[in-house]
Amino acid sequence: MRKAVGHLPHVASYFDDILIHSASWEDHLLDLEATLQALRQHNLTGKPSKIFVGYTSIEFLGHIVEGRVVRPDETKIEKILNIQPCTTKQEVQSISGLLNFYRRFIPNFSDIARPLTDLTRKKSPKKVVWSARCQHSLDTLKKTLTSKPVLQLPDLSNTFFVQSDASNKAIGAALLQQHGETLLPCYYASRKLLDREIKYPIIEKECLAVVFALYTFSKYLLMRPFILMVDHKPLSFLRTRKTKNSRLMRWALSLQQFSFRAYCDTHQMH
Template structure:
């Protein structure tokens, strides 16, 4: 069942892990994070069933962490005088992205969270097609933020490092590559462990959240 913010209450251990993957990335901004998240992390323990037993304590922790993700000091309003960093990711069933900026504390804060469930047809695309679509989708949604501004695009999909240079034979990829030429960004490879937020967003449906 969706909550008031649009986030669905996790029904499986895997969904709880996805939500915690997103929330824990920003734990440094959340005082007493471990205590708040404890009812949820308990659900992910090895001996717990895959179908979670959702309690009032779980709901309270879930609501608290959602509220934290959608407010200061985690989510920040954009500063158009500073550079943006965009991370994207794709899973078998969805794409996700997060637009970030460094705050006065020199930490990266999210400005916008994006998530989209793939259609049945899109789910059958190759890994490279999904990963590139995640970028195209994010830039279509984030055009007001990044249009005309140089930004950084780290990705955990190594093939995308050559996005600007490879000669496309796939018409869909060629069309997307041409669309991406409208934007000014540099792309570099990062490890999957460094891309936890976009990864979590690609695996579960979250609403668009903006600072």
């Protein structure tokens, strides 16, 4: 499918699912015609009962896409709300997969979900003890997803803002853009720290969070200026510290390929 329609700028495809997005009704008709011609050239057809034309809001791959806004499919959120405490590792892995699908909507997902993901480690027992921390983690994730989280589709003509954050055992990042006077999220990303990274001093964890943020969102940030909203300490540490630490030197060099203006931000991620 990607071979057939991948060259069309107005088409997003995933296996045999296609989404055609257009700026106007007139453009939509032209885009639809171009897509059908591309499919015909590759001897591909669509089932009429599964073709929806002219919708301003549509479900696509577990998400509701409406204009430049993306939000989770409410039917999938309903399944998450029905999750009960787990008794086995397999059950935890199952719910973790469902929650992980919407991690891009949740700031600091890895840190919040850590009590759950810790139960799925390779050496953890098959029978799990569902602690108060596990329940709090699940309740927090449910609350976040039921607060109708919304992400904005990235606008390449608009300036990007990047935030990063570090805790004792996880790092997180946010990609945002300004709409009016408000910064709105396009994407959240996070990951747990490796065992060796947990031992880093907090300033190095903050540096790692900056590098993680820029590389995670690099397809939006490379070759264009953006604003990095971060406490000045990690940047100053990377830019001015003279060290023989190869890790810090590598991080400092990795920032040089990005063109950004730093803005001191002592608040948590949006």
